[in-house]
Amino acid sequence: MSNEAQIKSVALFFSFALMDDQLARQATLATLYRLKKKLEKEKLNDIETQSLIVELMMKFWLRYQKYIPKSGGMYSGGLNTLKNDYTDLGPWREFKRMTDDNEFLAVLWSQVIGFSDEAIAKGLNTTIGTVRHRVSRGLRLLGERMI
Amino acid sequence: MDMNLGNQKRKLTKFLCREMLYDYIQGHLDKARDEAVREYLENDEDLRDELENLKLAIQYSKELGHAELDESFLKEIVESKSYFAQMADQLAWRNLPEYVKWGLEAFTIAVSVSIFSIFVPWERVMDWIPREKEPAIVKEAPRPVLVVGQKNNQSETVKEPSEESNVEAKVDEVGTQQENQNVKEKEPLVVSSEKDFAENNNANVVTTVEKNELSQIQKLKEDQQEEEEELTEKNTKKKAKLIGTKKALKGELYRAFMTLDKIDLVTDEIREKIINFGGEKAGKVRLGWRKKDGSYFHFTFPEKNFEDLEQFLKSYGAIRVYKDPHWRVMPEGQIRIILWVEDSEHKK
Known part of the structure; x- marks a missing residue:
């Protein structure tokens, strides 16, 4: 996994997970700094790198999501962390607000970021079946918001 | 299905x-x-x-x-440092203002000096520094000059001899040449008993000085030197050792002088009285050592009986008493007296 790919995956994750520019920036920088320190100590293959990234993302998401306002930090415009090719984030916001955190994050890692189910399961210290079940339920809810 | x-x-x-x-x-x-x-x-x-x-x-x-990240955000990520790295950069020494640098340096020096001064064992350090042995300088105590009345107990007031400046005193049981000089300079010769002196301590009149009394003192010292010569070689060496060392004069020695006739009879009576009052021979020679020109008494005596002894001696005639500082310290309640009774007939 290249450095650019790592940066993009972490930045996208926090952008869509926190839905707040400032928090997304801080969480991204903190995660990448920690990831850099870890990768300097040991060499990992792709699966192990992805699982490490998942683990760090989870850690910092838990830390920063406490700062999200009760209103959800939603705004009508897009995220400034993304290029202004307009992407309708409405369904996504609704999905984030209505679904369980585990299912939401599972969809984000699996379908948005593109991590393998095995890496996600290893990073969360759970089974692949559990990850797929969460993704299935999450996508079902997201699909209902698409209507 | x-x-x-x-x-x-x-x-x-x-x-x-x-x-x-x-x-x-x-x-x-x-x-x-x-x-x-x-x-x-x-x-x-x-x-x-x-x-x-x-x-x-x-x-x-x-x-x-598939969403693309904003370029400014990407740049910020690539060039950014962690919070701690940013803090470390801001707190880097090179980036601090000058006044902050000076303050930190001064604080560090102050703390270092304080810790050093607190924890260094200065007493031990001072012990390591070699020092020159300073001569023992002893301030000679002012001699109370006593005015002794004659046989009819006439008392005369005297002027207390002027105090000497610091005098380096030699250890000598007999006394020193310097003390002789002091005695000469002071001219304390007209004396009274200690009791009278206490009563007349505001006196300012100096009576006549008798030159022959100075010679008496000189002679007394010569006799004392003779006494030392009669001691064993061992004691002499011991004394020499003592003389070599300069000890602080923390003790006192009473010196008394009388001039009487019928010296032989008087000597026995005085000896007997001294013993009755609790006195004991202090020197090596016998109490009331009879010499050709007088009798020598060197004894320790209970201080409480000193006045009684003085009264007794006054009954024979005038007595002059000096109290000199001495290196030998007597036990509490005890004093040491050297009494010289000169033969008036020999003097004539």
Whole structure:
């Protein structure tokens, strides 16, 4: 996994997970700094790198999501962390607000970021079946918001 | 509806089919289940709708994943440092203002000096520094000059001899040349008893000085030197050692002088009285050592009986008493007296 790919995956994750520019920036920088320190100590293959990234993302998401306002930090415009090719984030916001955190994050890692189910399961210290079940339920809810 | 898993057929419910839709889309099902789900979907419109929604959700998620990051954000990420790295940069010594640098340096020096001064054992350090032995300088105590009345107890007041400046005193049981000089300079010769002196301590009149009394003192010292010569060689060396060392004059020695006739008779009487009052021979020679020109008494005496002894001696004639500082310290309640009774007939 290249450095650019790592940066993009972490930045996208926090952008869509926190839905707040400032928090997304801080969480991204903190995660990448920690990831850099870890990768300097040991060499990992792709699966192990992805699982490490998942683990760090989870850690910092838990830390920063406490700062999200009760209103959800939603705004009508897009995220400034993304290029202004307009992407309708409405369904996504609704999905984030209505679904369980585990299912939401599972969809984000699996379908948005593109991590393998095995890496996600290893990073969360759970089974692949559990990850797929969460993704299935999450996508079902997201699909209902698409209507 | 039956499913075949291998040769086995499984029954599929709507619930199970719904749960397996995602795996069906992803191709995670085995052949039997895949076929079973396909057959079920053909007969269930709701599940087909759910399948379509699922596909839309997957497509939508993929589109989100294709979103490009803003270039400024990317640049910020690439060039950024962690919070602590930023703090470390700001707190780097080179980036601090000058006044802060000076303050920190001064604080560090102050703390270092304080710790050093507190924890260094200065007493031991001072012991290591070699010092020159300083001569023992002893301040000679001012001699109280006593005015002794004559046989008819006439008393005369005297002027107390002027105090000497610091005098380096030699250790000598007999006395020193310097003391002789002091005696000469002071001219204390007209004296009274200590008791009278206490009463007349405001006196300012100096009576006549008798030169022969100075010679008496000189002679007394010569006699004392003779006494030392009569001591054994061992004691002499011991004394020499003592003389070599300069000890602080913390003790006192009473010197008394009288001039009487019928010296032989007087000597015995005085000796007997001294013993009766509790006196004991202090020197090596016998109490009342009879010499050609007088009698020498060197004894320790209870201080409480000194006045009584003085009164007794005054009954014979005038007595002059000096109290000199001496290196030998007597036990509490005891004093040491050297009494010289000169033969007036020999003097003539």
